[in-house]
Amino acid sequence: MTKPLQVTFLGGDRGRWRVEKVKPVKGETLPHIDRLEIREGGFTPRFPCTWSLRGTTSNLRYTTEAEAKQLGDVQEGLGRRTATCAALIPIRKNEAWWSLAQNERRRIFEESSKHIAIGAEYLPEVSRRLHHARDLGEPFDFLTWFEFAAEHSGAFETMVARLRETPEWSYVDREIDIRLTRSP
Amino acid sequence: MTKPLQVTFLGGDRGRWRVEKVKPVKGETLPHIDRLEIREGGFTPRFPCTWSLRGTTSNLRYTTEAEAKQLGDVQEGLGRRTATCAALIPIRKNEAWWSLAQNERRRIFEESSKHIAIGAEYLPEVSRRLHHARDLGEPFDFLTWFEFAAEHSGAFETMVARLRETPEWSYVDREIDIRLTRSP
Numbered sequence: 483m484t485k486p487l488q489v490t491f492l493g494g495d496r497g498r499w500r501v502e503k504v505k506p507v508k509g510e511t512l513p514h515i516d517r518l519e520i521r522e523g524g525f526t527p528r529f530p531c532t533w534s535l536r537g538t539t540s541n542l543r544y545t546t547e548a549e550a551k552q553l554g555d556v557q558e559g560l561g562r563r564t565a566t567c568a569a570l571i572p573i574r575k576n577e578a579w580w581s582l583a584q585n586e587r588r589r590i591f592e593e594s595s596k597h598i599a600i601g602a603e604y605l606p607e608v609s610r611r612l613h614h615a616r617d618l619g620e621p622f623d624f625l626t627w628f629e630f631a632a633e634h635s636g637a638f639e640t641m642v643a644r645l646r647e648t649p650e651w652s653y654v655d656r657e658i659d660i661r662l663t664r665s666p
Numbered sequence: 667m668t669k670p671l672q673v674t675f676l677g678g679d680r681g682r683w684r685v686e687k688v689k690p691v692k693g694e695t696l697p698h699i700d701r702l703e704i705r706e707g708g709f710t711p712r713f714p715c716t717w718s719l720r721g722t723t724s725n726l727r728y729t730t731e732a733e734a735k736q737l738g739d740v741q742e743g744l745g746r747r748t749a750t751c752a753a754l755i756p757i758r759k760n761e762a763w764w765s766l767a768q769n770e771r772r773r774i775f776e777e778s779s780k781h782i783a784i785g786a787e788y789l790p791e792v793s794r795r796l797h798h799a800r801d802l803g804e805p806f807d808f809l810t811w812f813e814f815a816a817e818h819s820g821a822f823e824t825m826v827a828r829l830r831e832t833p834e835w836s837y838v839d840r841e842i843d844i845r846l847t848r849s850p
Binding site for chain 1: 668669670672708722724725726727728729730731733734761764765766767768769770771772798800801802803
């Protein structure tokens with residue numbers, strides 16, 4: 483299914499996911515929230531919330547055929563019963579990144595930063611969905627949603643720490659790390 | 667300037683551009699209009715119109731550094747005084763295209779279809795701006811706007827005919843070719 487899925491993340495005092503922590507990694511943070519609700523399929527009318535962020539799934543931007551096959555063979559979807567932990571990580575990249583040509587961004591993204599390869603080491607334990615937001619005029623460029631079981635929280639922590647040390651991350655000028663849990 | 671520019675094309679009975687012809691190339695056409703107006707910067711409230719199409723400029727998706735430099739050295743911007751002819755060509759690509767990985771799309775786009783190379787032959791006579799619409803949930807994936815002087819109409823016709831014969835175009839499942847003129 484490649485049709486873009488429009489998704490709204492609604493932060494406030496209601497929703498299925500309980501917020502454990504809102505950690506500003508770089509740049510301006512977002513106001514604290516207690517709960518997060520995710521609405522899929524169209525940017526529907528919002529219920530009252532502290533903030534909302536919109537994004538859409540899209541086609542692959544850097545992944546090659548071979549990489550896509552490798553990931554597809556092992557990754558798992560969202561909504562697993564045991565995946566009671568989640569992270570929403572909105573990031574924005576700077577003008578220097580966006581003015582690079584496609585092959586330059588690919589080279590930084592994978593050949594030097596191993597973004598796909600690092601992520602692949604944490605499959606199938608961590609599942610993820612990437613939402614693009616930049617072309618929607620949103621304050622962030624990407625909203626990545628991750629789900630994993632509590633026992634894999636340590637592995638997830640290591641993964642995001644490794645990614646943040648890559649050359650690619652030097653182009654990130656705003657990042658917030660929101661951790662969440664839900665009842666099984 | 668890489669910040670996405672939100673653009674709305676408003677078709678109806680008013681606007682700077684006079685419509686000469688609305689030609690359905692493939693798939694469902696759009697209702698005939700007499701005039702077209704272009705609004706830039708935010709998807710502003712619409713005045714009454716027959717149809718409106720939204721898109722945003724974005725980062726380069728296939729162009730390499732060398733190609734971008736080559737194009738940048740010769741291409742001209744929109745709004746030239748002598749460019750009294752224009753074309754708005756909305757296209758949609760099929761699911762087969764969008765489910766391809768990045769390197770497969772690049773290979774079809776340039777290595778086999780020479781999309782960039784063909785376009786480059788018509789620079790600086792034809793100027794263009796590409797607007798992405800798929801992730802906005804619009805009926806088309808791309809809205810390309812071209813401007814050229816009347817004396818280059820023949821060259822423009824040849825260019826679009828050549829592109830429509832490429833392997834890339836076999837993935838296009840809807841295309842409309844709207845030709846316009848304005849007073850000098």
